[in-house]
Amino acid sequence: MNKLSTYAEITWCPGCGNFGILNAVKKVFSELDTKKLVMVTGIGCHGKIADYINVNSFYTIHGRTPATATGIKLGNPELTVVGFAGDGDAYGEGLEHLLFAAKRNIDITMVIHNNRVYGLTTGQFTPTSPAGFKGKSTPRGSPEEPFNPLLLAFCAGATFIARCYSAKSKNLASVLREAINHRGFSFVDVLQPCYTFFNTYDFYNERVYELEDHNPSDREEAEKRIKEWNYDSDGRIPIGIFYRESKPTFDELVLKGLNPSKREARFNVKCFLDRMI
Ligand SMILES: Cc1ncc(C[n+]2csc(CCOP(=O)(O)OP(=O)(O)O)c2C)c(N)n1
Ligand code: SF4
Numbered sequence: 033m034n035k036l037s038t039y040a041e042i043t044w045c046p047g048c049g050n051f052g053i054l055n056a057v058k059k060v061f062s063e064l065d066t067k068k069l070v071m072v073t074g075i076g077c078h079g080k081i082a083d084y085i086n087v088n089s090f091y092t093i094h095g096r097t098p099a100t101a102t103g104i105k106l107g108n109p110e111l112t113v114v115g116f117a118g119d120g121d122a123y124g125e126g127l128e129h130l131l132f133a134a135k136r137n138i139d140i141t142m143v144i145h146n147n148r149v150y151g152l153t154t155g156q157f158t159p160t161s162p163a164g165f166k167g168k169s170t171p172r173g174s175p176e177e178p179f180n181p182l183l184l185a186f187c188a189g190a191t192f193i194a195r196c197y198s199a200k201s202k203n204l205a206s207v208l209r210e211a212i213n214h215r216g217f218s219f220v221d222v223l224q225p226c227y228t229f230f231n232t233y234d235f236y237n238e239r240v241y242e243l244e245d246h247n248p249s250d251r252e253e254a255e256k257r258i259k260e261w262n263y264d265s266d267g268r269i270p271i272g273i274f275y276r277e278s279k280p281t282f283d284e285l286v287l288k289g290l291n292p293s294k295r296e297a298r299f300n301v302k303c304f305l306d307r308m309i
């Protein structure tokens with residue numbers, strides 16, 4: 033048994049793309065100092081990942097993973113904070129939290145299990161479901177076009193932007209490693225088939241390809257590649273790192289070297305508040 037495994041029985045459906053994410057995350061976490069690692073999850077099938085990995089974790093409320101992760105990072109900037117959210121969670125209920133975390137460039141990583149459906153509540157459409165999607169809440173097909181979450185994150189100010197596919201585990205692990213190492217807001221959208229309510233394996237297997245000869249520090253080029261696929265029903269789907277930029281982080285700017293979790297900082301509340309303002 034991997035030292036990061038837990039006693040919890042895995043209750044994801046057989047064939048769920050979350051298994052690929054779990055394996056890649058465990059691989060990358062096993063290389064880190066887990067005493068300084070915290071995972072935060074939203075509510076949904078994705079959130080169960082916290083039960084299956086033996087590290088410090090916080091199950092927060094629907095859509096609030098970036099807000100909770102931000103609070104943890106500001107409380108102790110020495111921690112590595114990795115958030116896991118669903119597409120309904122991060123792009124529906126909690127979109128504003130995601131965009132403001134990107135705008136602030138807080139040094140956290142957000143991994144989105146994007147199955148393009150509300151899985152846990154049995155199959156309603158989400159902001160990234162394709163037009164025509166038939167589910168519990170749209171039995172005749174959703175008339176809405178999806179949005180492109182990478183483009184939203186790019187416009188909001190994310191300094192690391194990537195897309196992965198849960199079935200390409202080597203690529204997923206290597207992108208996750210880079211995302212966690214990046215100082216600043218890292219955003220990783222993972223295409224994760226929901227075997228039960230939106231089985232997209234064939235669709236992705238035909239279209240997904242790995243970015244090559246792409247310079248993630250070229251902003252114009254990154255925008256072009258991000259727009260190459262807009263979560264609709266056509267085209268090829270690039271995965272990999274689209275954009276990377278080095279910028280001061282929110283936690284550095286606000287805390288200026290202070291660690292509020294340390295004894296001396298707690299005894300000097302006034303000094304801390306002065307730095308915050
Ligand atoms: C504020 C709020 N609204 C609705 C719900 C009900 N709810 C629980 S899980 C869920 C869907 C989660 O979908 P997603 O975030 O895509 O995660 P998945 O199950 O697909 O991994 C909903 C709507 C809730 N718990 N809280
Ligand atoms: S409902 Fe979908 S996302 Fe949830 S465990 Fe089953 S296959 Fe996975």
Ligand SMILES: [Mg+2]
Pocket residue numbers: 076118119120145146147148149150151158
């Ligand atoms: Mg979902």
